[in-house]
Amino acid sequence: MPVGTRTLDIVDAVQGAVIPTRLLYPTLAASGVEAFGPYALDVAVGAPLEGADHPVVVISHGTGGSPWLYRDLAHHLALSGFVVAMPEHPGNNRNDNHLAGTPALLAHRPRHLRLVLDALDADNAASAPPRAAVIGHSLGGYTALAVAGGQPSALPNETPDGRAHPVAVIKDPRVRALVLLAPATPWYMATGALAGVDVPVLMYSGERDALAPPMFTDIVRRDVRELDHRVVPNAGHFSFASPFPPAMTSPSFPPSQDPPGFDRAAYQPLLHAEITAFLRRVLAA
Numbered sequence: 001m002p003v004g005t006r007t008l009d010i011v012d013a014v015q016g017a018v019i020p021t022r023l024l025y026p027t028l029a030a031s032g033v034e035a036f037g038p039y040a041l042d043v044a045v046g047a048p049l050e051g052a053d054h055p056v057v058v059i060s061h062g063t064g065g066s067p068w069l070y071r072d073l074a075h076h077l078a079l080s081g082f083v084v085a086m087p088e089h090p091g092n093n094r095n096d097n098h099l100a101g102t103p104a105l106l107a108h109r110p111r112h113l114r115l116v117l118d119a120l121d122a123d124n125a126a127s128a129p130p131r132a133a134v135i136g137h138s139l140g141g142y143t144a145l146a147v148a149g150g151q152p153s154a155l156p157n158e159t160p161d162g163r164a165h166p167v168a169v170i171k172d173p174r175v176r177a178l179v180l181l182a183p184a185t186p187w188y189m190a191t192g193a194l195a196g197v198d199v200p201v202l203m204y205s206g207e208r209d210a211l212a213p214p215m216f217t218d219i220v221r222r223d224v225r226e227l228d229h230r231v232v233p234n235a236g237h238f239s240f241a242s243p244f245p246p247a248m249t250s251p252s253f254p255p256s257q258d259p260p261g262f263d264r265a266a267y268q269p270l271l272h273a274e275i276t277a278f279l280r281r282v283l284a285a
Contacts, residue, residue, distance in 0.1 A: 002031035003078040004047030017090035024078035055283040062138030064097040069241040076272040103154035110146035133177040141183020149196030152187035177282040181240040194223035206235030208259040
C-alpha cells in the first residue's frame with residue numbers, strides 16, 4: 001500500500017508558536033519520489049487516508065534536530081498501517097534552537113505531543129483512536145517519558161536560582177506505548193520520577209554512545225516496570241536515525257557519523273522491523 005503525506009500546522013497558544021507536523025499514512029493513491037529539502041521519500045502528496053482506526057505514532061526528535069531524521073522509520077510504519085506524525089518542536093529544532101537548555105522547553109515539548117494528538121483527534125482525515133505510541137530520540141526520549149507519566153525536574157544549571165525545580169507536565173492517557181532511542185533522562189534522577197510510566201516501553205541504547213551514557217538508561221530501568229531494553233553493539237548516539245544523503249555526510253556533521261565499523265544503513269531494516277512488531281503487539285490490546 002502506498003504512503004500519503006500532508007502537513008498540519010498546529011498552534012500552541014501557550015508558547016505562542018506553530019508546531020509544523022508532517023503526517024505519513026496509508027493511502028491507495030499513486031505515489032512517486034518527492035523531495036523534501038535534501039531528503040527524498042516515495043509518497044503521494046495530499047492523498048486521502050485509506051481506512052480508519054489506524055494506530056497513531058508520534059515521533060519526537062532530539063534537541064536542535066529535525067523530524068526528517070526519522071523519515072525512513074516513519075515511512076516504514078506508514079506502510080505497515082500506522083498514521084505517523086512528525087512534529088518539529090518550536091524553539092528546539094535545526095532552524096531555531098533558542099529554547100535549548102531552558103525549563104520552559106522541558107514543559108513545552110510534552111505539550112507539543114498532546115496538541116498533535118488533539119489535532120489528529122479533530123482531523124477528519126486522520127482520526128486518532130485512543131491507542132497511540134510515542135517514539136523519542138535523545139531529548140525526544142525525555143519528551144516521550146513526560147507525556148506518559150514521568151515527573152521531571154529542571155536541573156540546577158537550567159534554573160535562575162541554581163536549584164532543581166519540578167516541571168509541570170500532564171500525562172496523556174492516549175499514549176499506550178513508548179519507544180526510546182538513546183534517551184536523554186537526567187531530568188528524572190529523583191527517585192520515583194518515572195514510577196508513573198505504566199505503559200510498555202521498548203528502549204534502545206548504543207554501546208558506544210558518547211552523548212547518552214549508561215546512567216541515562218539506568219534511570220529508566222530503575223522505575224519503569226514493563227521495559228524491554230536492547231543495547232545495540234557498536235552503535236553511537238545517532239545510529240538510530242536515517243542515513244543522510246552523501247552531500248550531508250561528513251565528519252564535521254556529527255549526526256551523519258557512526259562509530260567505526262557500524263553500518264547504519266544495514267541496521268535500519270532490523271530496527272524498523274523490531275519497532276513495528278513491538279507497536280503492533282502493544283497497540284493491538
